[in-house]
Amino acid sequence: MTAEPIDLVEKAIEKGEKLGAEYIEARLVDLKSNTSILKSGVPELGAIFRSKGIGIRVLKDGGVGFASFNEMTKDEMNIAVSFATKMAEASGDKRTNKIAFSEEEIHIATYQAVGQSGKRPLELSPEEKISRLINLDKIAAEVETGAIVPFRFFQMIDQTEKKLIITNEGARIECETDLLQLFGLIVAVNPTTGSKEQLMIQKGKAGGYEALDFWKIEDHIEKEVTTLGKIVTEAKEAPKGTIDYVVGPNVIGIMCHENQGHPSEGDRILGREGAQAGESYLKQDMIGEKIGSDKVTIIDDPTLVGSYGYYQYDDEGIKAGPRYLLKEGIFQDMLHNRESAAFMQTKSTAAARAIGYNREPIPRMANTYLAPGDFELEEMIEDVKLGILMHNFTEWNIDDRRYQSKYVGLEAYLIENGEVKHMVRRPVVETTTPKLWGSVDAVAKKSLLEFDAATCGKGDPMQGAPVYHGGSFMRIRNVEVR
Amino acid sequence: MKVMVDKLDTENVIDLTIKKLQELSFEDYILQTERSNKSQIRFADNQITIVKNWASMDLGIFAVKNQKTVAVELQDLTSETILSSLDSLDKLVTSLPPNQNYMGISDGPFSYPFIDELSDPDLIDFHEQALDKVTASINAAQEEGAKRSAGVLYWDAIKVQLISSRGARAKAHSTKYEYTIRSFIDDTSSGAEIDVGRLSSRIDLEEAGKKAGRIAKMAVGGINGSPGKYNVILAPKVAGDIVAATPAAANPFSVEIGLSWLKDKIGEQIGPEFISVYDDALLPNGLGSKSFDDEGHPTGRNVLVEKGILKGFIHNTSTARKAGTVSTGNAGLVYPQNTNIFFEPGDHSFEELMEISKDKPTIYLTNNWYTRFTNYADGIFSTIPRDGMFLIENGEISKPVRELRISDTMFNIFGNIKAMGKDIKQIKSWEVSTPTFIPAVLLENINITAATS
Missing domain, CATH: 3.30.2290.10 (PmbA/TldD superfamily)
Structure with missing residues (x-):
């Protein structure tokens, strides 16, 4: 029965x-x-x-x-x-x-984190969803860029999840969360040289279809594809040697996630993910140690309203709040579930997340970002003799102790004697985590703070967790570019 | 009329679904049920951290009306959910514009090939044995010198049934296991090994533990390597990721969305003449082996690369008709999918690969992870060696090195294959999602970068 x-x-x-x-x-x-899937304008599924x-x-x-x-x-x-x-x-x-x-x-x-009335995933008509997506493809295909844009792929996923957690200790958490995710893959080709560049777009937010307006998604796609076209037609070779970098929210976000979020996970530090996602260059006895400069404060906060990684209570029923992974450069908090916390004789930091009924709750990030500073962007640039302003990235990777990482720029510009000049192609930041955080000497003000969405991979079987990451702008001094 | 059914068995689910699909006038459909029991033991620091079991009954449907294509996947198989989901599917299909890429599904009925070594009843109730085997593997790694090991043993038993509106009727029963162990001497001296297959009689976790422990021990005292151009010997685990990536990119869906570097390359020489690669669904003990694809079309053995020339792509019915060819039996619900990728072996021992490369700076990679692309359409990527990595000097392993990265293109990787080993290993791992049969591979003139001076 x-x-x-x-x-x-x-x-x-x-x-x-x-x-x-x-x-x-x-x-x-x-x-x-x-889910709606659109391949070069054709509704595939x-x-x-x-x-x-x-x-x-x-x-x-x-x-x-x-x-x-x-x-x-x-x-x-x-x-x-x-x-x-x-x-x-x-x-x-x-x-x-x-x-x-x-x-x-x-x-x-x-608690609830749901979309506006009429915009919730199960309320909005399929016609409205698909027609908006088709329009995004049209914008990407038709925008004047000087390049051709033959490869276009969009996928939009909405979801409503209702969850009830009960424990024999008396915890009872009920929540309902809507999430909207938009993924795009666009490749621009220089019609003369055949040179190509790819752009991956990932947007995500708790709530419903009002998110598309929040992102100003049509304007965003137009701007990004226009820039992509310029990269394949105009960008010049990036300088080498020892130079400075000013990196934007998209780059800071991935750096905070990969170089500080993952190595702060309690289970990794204990070796529990050793065969899969790896271990960590951080150790329990390094709490209180200086990892980065005074300018670097990295926070992971599940409770940011409307964020893609939003939750109030984790999947063990623990009340969530901000975790200071680095505070003014000092390693402070780990991401713990109750198991990793007990091994380290401390308290959970409410990081237990299970992505699906058939997964175990393990320590995860939620919304990881570099706390803003007080610099104007112009101020940060005018103090650079030779450098690169890098807005976003394409390729990236990092070793499984989260020590040596590589980020390849997409939209990037030469900075010379304090002025932003022409676009440069695929500049590379390949450095170690302590060197990266230790070389930050300026962070831009709060009004420039932005977040991107991502699906963080960890666990076995894989648990793809919705997360936010971001920042404003930061300046990294003396990066060696070979 | 609402049909009330208690716990649904597979036949109930199929009958209810077909009746509703027909009532809603879907022209074509494929439905697939999967009843599975999956288990896992995870361990870290030489001790078991968790034992898991998943019992699941799932239903997948692909349906077509007026050339509009929709799908539903259900892990909630009450009659109410099935019926309401199909009503939602009907609303969805009316709202979509036609899918001009859809060109039909395969016409049956079919007879299916027999594949040996697909299932083993002894893997169904395996928990007690599994705990002992994992413990023996951890102990074997320790005997080789490992201080701590982490890993996972996964095994499953799956029954699949498929029915299509075009006359396909197919059933399959399979089992499999996948094992990974990673052993550490210290934080940066580690080794890993895998063991995958479908039969309990083939499981040898102890041997995997020994190998992981041995590599970890050899990795002790590694120094930071120098960037530059190197010859590189890839263990099968690494070759299964970055060498097999090229035949895996022979997929029309990937080409059309810019995720493949093989657009317009059919007929071109992309590798040396001694390289031939197949998508082979019929391999005994292959984790990707199956007798029918997601359209119910019979599977087979399809050549991808012959004597270094790219011969063709894998296809479902739609992509095949669009390309003016026939299905290769690789249909997934949305896009063509590989079964097993099989590399014809070479005739060299591992020692011979080292000997061939003795006059060039050479690095041996036992494992890697985190392969990412600057640009899929040009195949520009980098990947990070993981676990034991060694400098080869005078045809022998001389010393462990660390902190390096391969930063190159997929054309160089495949085009610069210098020699193939003779011992094939089946790979499926954290980085290699398509089961791949491949030996150790020697590459020449590969670009290596470093984050550390």
Whole structure:
């Protein structure tokens, strides 16, 4: 017999306690999502995704077991709870240092982060969604750039997720979140030389279709594609040697995410992601150590209203707030769930996120950004003899300890004797994390702060988490460019 | 009329779905059910961190009306959700303009090839054995000198059923396992190994543990490498990522959206004459092996590269008709997908690869990660070596090096293959999502950069 999902969540807790679970959490996730795919103006697919399932996690005898199911029957629930409990026991039995969860304040709460009336994902008509997307493609195809734009791909995904988390400690968190995501891949080609450049656009926000207006998406696409055309037709070779960089919100955001967010994850520092996402150059005993200059304060804050990584309570029911990963250059907070916090004899920083009913909650970023300073952008540029103003990036990567990274610029300009000159092609910042943060000597004011959306990959099976990252502008001195 | 069904079995789901699709006058459809049981053991610091199990019943539908293409994926299979989702699909299909790229799905009925070694009943109830095997693997790494190991063992049993409006009727039952172990002596001295397949009798996690431990030990005392041009020997794990990337880019969908560097390259020499590569769905024990694709079209063995010449792309029915050819049996729901990528092996031992390169500065990469592109259409990329990386001098491994990056183009990688090893390994890993059968590969004149002086 099928059963009401909420009853199953409650019964799962009872069942786990009967089986002797020290801790059991049951998480019901009801996800409704719609996708539109447009390939060079042709609607390749309209798709609907519906998922409802329950994830069970149990701590017993120093081990952890997890099981999930999507057929809403009492039998499936009993099998899942029994499996998770049995496997927690069996694996805990083999452990010498037992897993524990940190002691935390228990919360009962309900919250929503949803779109405006009439703009919510399931309310807006498919016609309106697809016609707006087709118009974006038209803008990209027709804008006068001096280049041709033969490759265009757009994907828009909306979703409404309802989640209920209950634990045997008394936590009960109910939330409903709408998310909108727009992805674009556009390639411009110089008609004379055949030279190409690609632009990836990723926008995301909590809420509904009002986000497209918030992004001024038509203007944004027109501006970005125009710039892309200029890059393939006008940009000159970037200078080499030891030069300065002034980088914009898009570049700062990815640097904050990759060079400081990931290495601050408690599970990575403990080696729990060693075989997949890797470990960290940061260690527990480095808390309080100077990593960057005084100008560098990097915050991860899940509670930024309307952000793509928004949440008020994490997936272990812990109340979220800002985490200072670097404060004036000093390593301060880690991203912890209750497991990594307990190993380090500290408290969770409410970073536990599980992307889907069938995933375990692990430490993740939410919205990571460089705190603004008080410089004007012009002020930062006028003090540069030879450098590059880099607005955004194409290629990037970083080693799995998050120590040596590479960022390749897309829209970038030469700075000479304090003046912004012509466009330069594919400038590269290839440097280590301490060198990067240690070389920042100026950060621009708050009015220039902007965020980009991304899907952060971590975990096995993969958990693609919606995140924001951003900043204003920052100046990096003396970068060696080979 | 609302049909009430309790816990739905597969046949109920299929009957209910087809009836509703027909009632809504969809002209063509493909539906695929998947009932799966998947498990995983993760470990770190030599101890098990979590054991997981996923039980799931899923339904995927691709449907067409007036040349408009829509799809639905359901992980919530109550009759109410199925019916309401199909009503939503019908509303969606009326709102879309026609998909001019859609040119039909494959016409059945079909008979399907038999593939050996696809499933093993012993992998269904495997948890107790799995815990012991993982423990043995960790111990084996420690015996080689590893201080700590992290990793994951995943295994599953999946039943798939497919029905199309064009007469395809297919069923499959498969199992598989995937294992990764990464061992550390210290923070920067590590080694990794994988073991993947479909049969429990082939599982050898202990050997994987030994290899990971051995590489980690060899990596101790590494010094920062110098940027420059090098010959590079890639272990199969690395070759499965950056060498196999080129045959994997032989996909018309990727070409059309600018995610492939092979536009207009069919018929061109893109690699040396001793390189031949296939998309082969029929390999015994292959993780990508299957007898039918997502249209229910029979799969097969398709040549991608022959004697270094790009011979063709993989196709579904629509991309094939558009290109004036026939489906290769590689349909995914939206775009063509590889099954297994298979490289014809060379005839060199690993020692011989080192010997061939003895007069040039040479680096041996055992693993890599984070491959990213400046520009897919030109194949400009970089990737980061991970775990043991070694300088080869006088035809032998001489010392461990660190902190380097390959920054080059995919044309150079594939075009500069100097020699192929003879021992093929099946790769599927964090970086390699398409199962790939490939040996160690020697590349010449590859650009290496560094973040550190």
